Amino acid sequence: MAKVLMAMSGGVDSSVAAYLLVMEGYDVTGVTMKLFHNEDICITEGHTCCSLDDTEDARSVARQLGIHHYVFNFSDVFKEKVIDRFVSDYENGRTPNPCIDCNRYIKFEKLYQRAQELSCGYVATGHYAVVEKPAAGGGRYLLKRSADANKDQTYVLYSLTQEQLSHTLFPLGSMTKEETRRVAEERGFINSRKHDSQDICFVPDGKYVNFIKKYTGREYPSGDYVDKSGNVLGRHQGIIKYTIGQRKHLGLILEEPLYVSDVDPVSNTVTLAREEELFSDRLEAGNINLISCERIDRPLRVTAKVRYRHKEQPATVVQTDDDKIEVRFDEPQRAITKGQSVVMYDGDIVVGGGIITRTKF
Numbered sequence: 001m002a003k004v005l006m007a008m009s010g011g012v013d014s015s016v017a018a019y020l021l022v023m024e025g026y027d028v029t030g031v032t033m034k035l036f037h038n039e040d041i042c043i044t045e046g047h048t049c050c051s052l053d054d055t056e057d058a059r060s061v062a063r064q065l066g067i068h069h070y071v072f073n074f075s076d077v078f079k080e081k082v083i084d085r086f087v088s089d090y091e092n093g094r095t096p097n098p099c100i101d102c103n104r105y106i107k108f109e110k111l112y113q114r115a116q117e118l119s120c121g122y123v124a125t126g127h128y129a130v131v132e133k134p135a136a137g138g139g140r141y142l143l144k145r146s147a148d149a150n151k152d153q154t155y156v157l158y159s160l161t162q163e164q165l166s167h168t169l170f171p172l173g174s175m176t177k178e179e180t181r182r183v184a185e186e187r188g189f190i191n192s193r194k195h196d197s198q199d200i201c202f203v204p205d206g207k208y209v210n211f212i213k214k215y216t217g218r219e220y221p222s223g224d225y226v227d228k229s230g231n232v233l234g235r236h237q238g239i240i241k242y243t244i245g246q247r248k249h250l251g252l253i254l255e256e257p258l259y260v261s262d263v264d265p266v267s268n269t270v271t272l273a274r275e276e277e278l279f280s281d282r283l284e285a286g287n288i289n290l291i292s293c294e295r296i297d298r299p300l301r302v303t304a305k306v307r308y309r310h311k312e313q314p315a316t317v318v319q320t321d322d323d324k325i326e327v328r329f330d331e332p333q334r335a336i337t338k339g340q341s342v343v344m345y346d347g348d349i350v351v352g353g354g355i356i357t358r359t360k361f
Contacts, residue, residue, distance in 0.1 A: 010054030013126030081105035093263035094339025130173035141165035158353035223268035245335030279332035285354030
């Protein structure tokens with residue numbers, strides 16, 4: 001009977017995933033990861049994903065399933081690998097996706113290491129995605145889209161390595177969210193109607209700027225808004241407030257609509273441009289991870305998305321270095337942003353992805 005370390009957040013997805021594994025005969029141990037304390041993220045009250053209520057919900061489901069449940073404290077590594085990187089990106093004019101870092105460094109690195117220490121053959125989560133084993137005789141593990149297109153989470157999982165994929169289970173990959181809730185209701189789980197989290201877990205109110213200021217204890221200096229010719233248009237309120245494509249909250253009276261097209265931490269300027277000037281057909285990405293192939297040896301046709309909610313678009317990708325790719329879209333895309341990730345697909349198969357480092361050529 002294979003042993004599985006099941007990440008249980010207290011939500012309905014991971015609870016049903018744990019139930020399915022138990023029904024399949026796995027030896028399941030439930031784990032809730034303590035990623036931060038409220039005081040660590042400058043919150044004195046309110047609900048976060050690491051609250052006592054969530055832990056108790058996970059423990060309740062584990063008790064109902066007859067499995068052991070533990071809490072692992074990963075707050076130190078979460079601070080270093082997720083929160084500090086998030087803050088640094090904003091301070092340097094980038095727009096990060098901390099969920100990708102959390103999956104890469106916490107769920108499928110730190111938790112996987114703990115699973116090995118406990119002689120567990122697998123780590124499982126409640127993500128909506130599919131792992132496909134290689135065919136007999138060799139090949140690569142594949143990461144594929146889930147059955148529920150609206151819940152598919154492969155975009156935030158592109159960093160999984162072959163080693164990690166070989167020891168990962170996604171029990172919900174063939175299910176829809178409605179089916180998951182129905183199973184939870186039938187089993188009488190306490191969290192069957194619990195709302196999905198919509199915000200970054202350590203910024204539950206969605207106010208990133210306030211969080212960064214409280215977390216760092218810094219005030220970020222104002223600077224110039226400029227147009228593409230360098231003409232000064234006014235004063236901005238600190239570069240952490242701005243991301244590519246933004247139009248609202250600029251605090252300017254303008255003759256025509258202008259949008260943030262660049263954030264420069266060196267000159268402390270924010271460049272504004274017309275809507276049509278936000279489009280680009282090329283990007284460069286680094287820190288890449290390829291899943292369906294070891295290396296891209298020749299131009300490869302893919303579809304690619306540059307944000308979680310971006311509808312992927314036809315493109316050609318070339319690998320220009322060991323840790324660098326260039327993606328060329330058939331049609332220019334709006335507001336491609338440094339710090340976000342580009343993820344590439346071949347049909348339902350994730351080819352791989354990387355962090356966008358360059359959008360202007």
